[in-house]
Amino acid sequence: MIKITRATVCEASGWLGMILVQCATVPTAVSNIMGWSNQLPPLSMVLLVWAGLAFYFVRAFAQRDTLYMVSNGVGFILNTILLALIVYPRY
Secondary structure: OOOOHHHHHHHHHHHHHHHHHHOOOOOHHHHHOOOOOOOOOOOOHHHHHHHHHHHHHHHHHHHHHHHHHHHHHHHHHHHHHHHHHOOOOOO
16 A cells, blocks of 8 residues: 655655646647747747756756756756757748
8 A cells, every 4th residue: 555645745746746847848849840830939038947947957966856857857958949949940
C-alpha cells in the first residue's frame, strides 16, 4: 500500500505544476514549427524568460533540486526554440 504523506503531496504538486507551466510554451512552438500559425510572443518576453530560467537553473543546480533542474532545463530548451523561431523566421 502506498503511504501518502504531506511531503509526497507537496512533491507531486511541484511536478504537476512544472508540467502545466511547461505545457504553456508547447502549443506556440508546435503551431509555428508545423506552419499552423505565425503568431509568436514578443522577443523581449522570450529573452527575459530565457535569462530567468538560466539563472533559476544555476540556483537549482547549486541546491541539487531535481524538480527545478528538470523544470528549468525543459523551459530553457522550449524558450530557446521560441527564440530561434523569432530570430530566424521562415521565409
